[in-house]
Amino acid sequence: MNSEHIVHNRIKIARVEKGYTQQELADLVEVTRQTIGLIESEKYNPTIVLCLSLSQVLDKRLDELFWLEGGK
Amino acid sequence: MNSEHIVHNRIKIARVEKGYTQQELADLVEVTRQTIGLIESEKYNPTIVLCLSLSQVLDKRLDELFWLEGGK
DNA sequence: TCATATTGCAATTTATATTTGACATTTAGC
DNA sequence: GCTAAATGTCAAATATAAATTGCAATATGA
Numbered sequence: 450m451n452s453e454h455i456v457h458n459r460i461k462i463a464r465v466e467k468g469y470t471q472q473e474l475a476d477l478v479e480v481t482r483q484t485i486g487l488i489e490s491e492k493y494n495p496t497i498v499l500c501l502s503l504s505q506v507l508d509k510r511l512d513e514l515f516w517l518e519g520g521k
Numbered sequence: 522m523n524s525e526h527i528v529h530n531r532i533k534i535a536r537v538e539k540g541y542t543q544q545e546l547a548d549l550v551e552v553t554r555q556t557i558g559l560i561e562s563e564k565y566n567p568t569i570v571l572c573l574s575l576s577q578v579l580d581k582r583l584d585e586l587f588w589l590e591g592g593k
Numbered sequence: 594t595c596a597t598a599t600t601g602c603a604a605t606t607t608a609t610a611t612t613t614g615a616c617a618t619t620t621a622g623c
Numbered sequence: 624g625c626t627a628a629a630t631g632t633c634a635a636a637t638a639t640a641a642a643t644t645g646c647a648a649t650a651t652g653a
Contacts (some may be wrong), residue, residue, distance in 0.1 A: 454570045481642055494568045498526045501589045511583040517573045553612055
């Protein structure tokens with residue numbers, strides 16, 4: 450599909466605001482630490498379920514957390 | 522991962538509002554018609570890039586288009 | 594210094610999103 | 624009724640998200 454599109458995010462900022470480690474956030478949304486690390490370094494393209502879980506746990510709207518290159 | 526979570530969406534409503542067929546919407550976001558059909562019938566969990574593309578093309582915020590069972 | 598927590602990174606495996614191609618069903622117009 | 628466009632759906636293949644394991648690097652505190 451759309452693999453030229455790059456997603457940016459503010460997961461790390463929101464995570465640190467909440468005082469969570471990568472591991473703690475990973476446990477809260479039930480993924481591995483590596484998955485959180487990859488998302489924070491924008492190495493790939495997570496699914497909407499995971500993004501919604503992160504949005505819930507981090508108390509931010511999806512739109513505040515994720516946007517497309519050139520978007521916003 | 523989080524496979525118990527069910528994502529709901531308003532893709533079909535937003536698509537019809539814009540007057541697009543599934544095929545036209547699929548072309549705009551560069552996926553197949555089947556992918557749009559599966560998302561509309563909530564059969565699975567799209568990636569954030571695709572959701573953001575849909576959000577752009579349909580002129581809706583992510584939060585208006587996607588939410589978790591029990592959420593909102 | 595030593596020990597531990599945290600993060601980065603890479604290879605491999607598993608699960609699943611997405612494609613492809615095909616055919617059935619529905620819908621709307623003639 | 625017929626026809627064509629739009630949609631639903633299925634099976635098989637491919638692409639990639641996510642898991643798993645392991646190890647290095649860096650920070651932090653005793």
